[in-house]
Amino acid sequence: MDKVGSLFAYKTAKYVVAKNKTIGILYRLFQLIVLGYLIGWVFLKNKKYQITDEIIQSSVKTKVKGYATITTSDGKEEVWGPEDYVIPQQGDNVFFVTTNLVDTPNQTLGYCPESPSAIGFNCTEDADCKQSKFFGNGKKTGICLNITNSNFTGICEIYGWCPPKTKDRPKTPVLSEAENFILQIRNNIRFPKFNFTGSNFKGKSIKQLNTCFYDEIKEPHCPVFRLGDIVQKAGYSFQEMAVYGGSIGIMVEWQCDLDKGWDCNPQYSFARLGNSPTHEFKFRYVRYFTDANGGKYRTHYSVSGIHFDVMVFGMAGMFGIIPTIVNLGSGFAFMGAGAYICDIILLYMMKKRTLYRVLKFETVKKNDKNIEKIV
CATH class of the missing domain: 1.10.287.940 (atp-gated p2x4 ion channel)
Known part of the structure; x- marks a missing residue:
């Protein structure tokens, strides 16, 4: 009970x-x-x-400035500007700066022996020169060429752009001067919850952007950096990375306390994306030309360089x-x-x-x- x-x-x-x-x-x-x-x-x-907003709307425009003198494989001296070594040229948040290259000029379509370094093209008879779908610089013709003035006894003939690339990548970067190239990052952001907009170059004219360098205290609104300094702050040597290439992440962080006012400055940090020695960054491209008779020829480039990725993130808060x-x-x-x-x-x-x-x-x-x- x-x-x-x-x-x-x-x-x-x-x-x-x-x-x-x-x-x-x-x-x-x-x-x-x-x-x-x-x-x-x-x-x-x-x-x-505080109420916070972590949805950041961002646009990034990049511009690289600087000129370098290079010597091509045929002994000619050329001056390269941003339109030559920056890919793509339109200045997105992801871009590539060429630092090392092997060029093969004056290539024309025709028949020639394959490069000795190509896989599967050494031969002793015509039967060794069957069509390969994946390797080499052209299509096998089925003919084994016995070349006596070289270090090999036989090489398959190809039909393609001749002569093929034969030189190795230089151990010293061709564009070693790229260390002193200047990178300008223009970043506009918006936090939609508070309708707050900002930029990392607020109040800077074009003339001022061409003469200033970023300093966290003295120049917080000057988004201009030296490429060598960026790689160094990521913990690496620019000249060493320039030989084989690599990827660098540029982090732009916006932490905006709107209770202190509507003026917000970003913080920059840098890191290598993939720090293994095998994480190279290289690719190939060509430039086509036409001679006086209407014949087509091209220059083939096998390039290495530094791939930059600008990443923007952040948060805004208000009471x-x-x-x-x-x-x-x-x-x-x-x-x-x-x-x-x-x-x-x-x-x-x-x-x-x-x-x-x-x-x-x-x-x-x-x-x-x-x-x-x-x-």
């Missing part, structure tokens, strides 16, 4: 002041820890009183009453846990725990004579 009656009993709090120094110090210490966590970590460090109330409520609820822990220690671990339990818990029945006298 008592068990059934307990379902309809009501419990109300009874406050007992326990003048115990140990429990009192423990309770105040717990309150201070929670208060310090709430103010220091939640509000000051992580700014949980909001709802996240403030939610985090304050969570902090005060956590303070209540301190009282619960102290109650457990006081009622079940202290020497006078029996006395504290008697004082804290009291059952009042409906027919209690003492209650009737009070009433």
Whole structure:
């Protein structure tokens, strides 16, 4: 019967002041820890009183400047500008800067021996020169050429662009001057939740962008960098990377506290994407020409260089009453846990725990004579 009656009993709090120094110090210490966590970590460090927007809308335009003198394979000296060594030329957030190359000029369509370095083209008889679909610089004609003035005894004839590439990549970068080329990054961003827009070149004229360099304190709105400095800040030597090529990530981070004003500056960081020595970056392309008689010829380029990837991310925040109330409520609820822990220690671990339990818990029945006298 008592068990059934307990379902309809009501419990109300009874406050007992326990003048115990140990429990009192423990309770105040717990309150201070929670208060310090709430103010220091939640509000000051992580700014949980703010409404945030992590959806960043971004556009990036890049421009590389600088000229280099190179010597081609036929001994000619050429001056290369951005239109020669930057691919693609339109200036996207992903671009490639040529630093090393092997050029094969004056190629024309015709018949010639394959390059000695090509796989599967050495031969001793015509039967060795069957068609290969994947390797080489042209289509096999089925003829084995015995060339006596070379280091090999036989090579398959091909029909293709002749002569094929025969030289190896130089061990010293052809465009070693690329270390001093200048990179300009123009980045416009928008956080749609707050309708906040910004740019990393705010207030800079074209003339100023051509004469300044980025400095976090002195020139936060000058997005101009030296290529050698970018690779160095990523932890690598530009001249070593320029031989075989590689990929560099340029991170543009926007952390905008709009409570401090609507002027926000980005932070830049740099990292190599794939730091293994085998992570090269190279490819091939050609340039076609027409002679006075209408004949077509071309120059073949096998290039290595540095691939740059500009990545933009960030977050904007502004004071909001709802996240403030939610985090304050969570902090005060956590303070209540301190009282619960102290109650457990006081009622079940202290020497006078029996006395504290008697004082804290009291059952009042409906027919209690003492209650009737009070009433």
